[in-house]
Amino acid sequence: MLPILATERSIVSIGEGNTPLYDLPRSGQRLGVPRLYAKHQGMNPTGSFKDTGMTVAISVARESGANWVACASTGNTSAAMAAYAARAGIRSLVLLPDGEIAWGKLAQAMDYGALTLQLNTDFDGCVRVLAEVVNRAPVYLLNSVNPYRLEGQKTAAFEIAEQMEWQVPDHLIVPGGNLANSSALGKGFLEMKHLGLTAKVPRISVIQAEGANPLVRAMHEFGGEKIEPVEAHTRATAIRIGNPASWRKAVRIIQETGGWVEQVSEAEIALAKAEIGAEGIGCEPASAVTLAGLQKLAAKGKIERKESVVLLLTGHTLKDPDYTIKYHRGELPTETEVGSLGPKIEATRRNAIRVEASADQVMRELERFS
Numbered sequence: 001m002l003p004i005l006a007t008e009r010s011i012v013s014i015g016e017g018n019t020p021l022y023d024l025p026r027s028g029q030r031l032g033v034p035r036l037y038a039k040h041q042g043m044n045p046t047g048s049f050k051d052t053g054m055t056v057a058i059s060v061a062r063e064s065g066a067n068w069v070a071c072a073s074t075g076n077t078s079a080a081m082a083a084y085a086a087r088a089g090i091r092s093l094v095l096l097p098d099g100e101i102a103w104g105k106l107a108q109a110m111d112y113g114a115l116t117l118q119l120n121t122d123f124d125g126c127v128r129v130l131a132e133v134v135n136r137a138p139v140y141l142l143n144s145v146n147p148y149r150l151e152g153q154k155t156a157a158f159e160i161a162e163q164m165e166w167q168v169p170d171h172l173i174v175p176g177g178n179l180a181n182s183s184a185l186g187k188g189f190l191e192m193k194h195l196g197l198t199a200k201v202p203r204i205s206v207i208q209a210e211g212a213n214p215l216v217r218a219m220h221e222f223g224g225e226k227i228e229p230v231e232a233h234t235r236a237t238a239i240r241i242g243n244p245a246s247w248r249k250a251v252r253i254i255q256e257t258g259g260w261v262e263q264v265s266e267a268e269i270a271l272a273k274a275e276i277g278a279e280g281i282g283c284e285p286a287s288a289v290t291l292a293g294l295q296k297l298a299a300k301g302k303i304e305r306k307e308s309v310v311l312l313l314t315g316h317t318l319k320d321p322d323y324t325i326k327y328h329r330g331e332l333p334t335e336t337e338v339g340s341l342g343p344k345i346e347a348t349r350r351n352a353i354r355v356e357a358s359a360d361q362v363m364r365e366l367e368r369f370s
């Protein structure tokens with residue numbers, strides 16, 4: 001079910017896959033979905049779901065003798081590509097939107113030895129520049145249009161099925177950025193059903209940030225027939241994408257599986273991220289759109305209590321600690337963004353408190369919060 005290499009020696013692996021499937025009992029109870037799970041792809045070696053695709057694509061690149069690989073990225077693809085390329089002894093070129101990526105991801109690209117260029121544009125601008133570069137230089141393109149990456153990313157579907165004893169969930173909820181992952185997972189589930197390994201395919205829903213919602217608009221305004229690029233803005237920088245490459249594939253999989261699209265606000269994302277954190281799981285902001293989206297779908301009566309729902313958490317919480325610290329310090333979301341969620345957000349904030357180095361001071365805080 002995966003591409004075949006001429007020799008196993010070409011395989012480049014850092015131990016990706018076999019990520020945990022957690023239950024989320026508190027969120028599940030709150031939302032009236034007792035069978036709620038999180039497939040945590042952030043538990044891969046470089047901390048995101050990109051590793052499962054990158055092991056396949058870099059293995060193919062190595063076998064084809066590539067000297068350079070390249071991608072434009074909101075951060076996670078570049079981190080994964082840089083790591084796998086380093087393992088394979090291939091040089092890597094990374095184009096990033098300047099100032100709009102999480103520090104953890106930028107640090108990874110540097111640590112794994114990529115040639116890291118920060119361009120004074122957004123992700124969509126980086127994609128445009130890279131398209132020209134690959135025409136002018138012999139570099140192997142590793143953006144998510146690369147078919148081998150999608151083949152690798154579909155393995156999360158196999159894992160979910162196996163972890164649920166081949167009873168696939170009723171509903172899978174995925175964040176939407178460049179829109180490759182939703183269709184990769186859909187392909188995985190469809191192939192398993194085709195082979196008779198599973199009886200059905202889950203409904204696949206895609207959630208976007210309100211400020212980066214081209215797919216939501218494409219579905220609601222044009223019935224999935226066309227897309228109008230938007231200028232994207234969201235603090236969930238991983239999905240700050242206005243002109244997604246794989247939108248047609250995402251539309252097809254949503255329609256084929258009976259899924260929905262939904263958009264969530266900056267405040268809803270921030271709160272959902274804190275709620276996932278409070279379950280001892282944690283994730284990066286882009287992953288939290290799944291829980292925020294589930295909440296919206298449940299409020300609209302689109303989720304039944306008996307359904308099993310899996311949220312795909314795409315990135316590790318340590319990818320973007322800056323976001324988390326600002327949330328708990330009360331620096332995000334802004335007052336205008338919080339709206340009616342203010343009290344709920346306040347209740348989840350756990351700022352660090354500076355105290356004198358004395359047991360008395362520590363005891364005072366302990367009593368204050370008991």
Ligand code: F0G
Binds near residue numbers: 048076175176
């Ligand atoms: N979640 C995270 C943490 C991501 O990094 C991305 C995409 C997505 C969700 C969206 O997945 O693009 O398949 O719809 N990150 C890409 C990158 C764009 O460059 O790292 P998608």
